[in-house]
Amino acid sequence: xxxxxxxxxxxxxxxxxxxxxxxxxxxxxxxxxxxxxxxxxxxxxxxxxxxxxxxxxxxxxxxxxxxxxxxxxxxxxxxxxxxxxxxxxxxxxxxxxxxxxxxxxxxxxxxxxxxxxxxxxxxxxxxxxxxxxxxxxxxxxxxxxxxxxxxxxxxxxxxxxxxxxxxxx
Numbered sequence: 567x568x569x570x571x572x573x574x575x576x577x578x579x580x581x582x583x584x585x586x587x588x589x590x591x592x593x594x595x596x597x598x599x600x601x602x603x604x605x606x607x608x609x610x611x612x613x614x615x616x617x618x619x620x621x622x623x624x625x626x627x628x629x630x631x632x633x634x635x636x637x638x639x640x641x642x643x644x645x646x647x648x649x650x651x652x653x654x655x656x657x658x659x660x661x662x663x664x665x666x667x668x669x670x671x672x673x674x675x676x677x678x679x680x681x682x683x684x685x686x687x688x689x690x691x692x693x694x695x696x697x698x699x700x701x702x703x704x705x706x707x708x709x710x711x712x713x714x715x716x717x718x719x720x721x722x723x724x725x726x727x728x729x730x731x732x733x734x735x
Contacts, residue, residue: 569607570595573614582613583635583642592617600625618670621696624677668712670696675718675730682728686710689719689726 567575574593581588582596596615599605602625615623619642623631635642674696675682683689690706701709713719720727 569609569612570614573609573612577614581615581619583615583619585642586616588614588616594620596620596623598631599628603627618666618673621670621677622673624673667697667709668716668718671709671713672718672730675728682726682730684726686721686724686726 593614594617595612597605598611605611671693683692717729
């Protein structure tokens with residue numbers, strides 16, 4: 567049995583942080599102490615959570631992760647929480663709603679920190695990587711327009727500038 571499946575079973579098919587029911591296709595292993603910060607891959611350092619939360623937490627220090635949890639005052643709100651029902655399996659899963667997609671993209675950009683893409687084309691590649699598939703030109707344009715209208719990015723010809731919230735680490 568794979569670690570993800572084992573931890574998902576032990577956690578009752580619920581995200582460790584937001585407690586939403588999740589299926590294996592929407593779950594990921596979160597290393598409490600990030601591997602890049604010296605953490606291990608053993609079960610004592612790992613929990614299963616929603617992919618969106620995993621992306622948002624990134625490789626923050628354990629202190630910063632606890633601070634993020636405390637900031638939610640005991641009720642972590644998952645970026646995917648706007649979906650009305652439990653997540654479906656990958657065969658029947660509906661497209662992410664626009665607001666969910668934007669939340670995932672913003673979380674990825676925050677995770678990238680100073681390494682955020684500086685060109686529109688690279689930002690579009692980053693958006694494809696967030697969803698682990700090739701989005702259509704229309705989907706990419708829609709996401710970029712939404713990011714601009716929400717004030718997260720400004721696209722000037724081929725260049726991108728950011729006005730993202732800061733993430734204390």
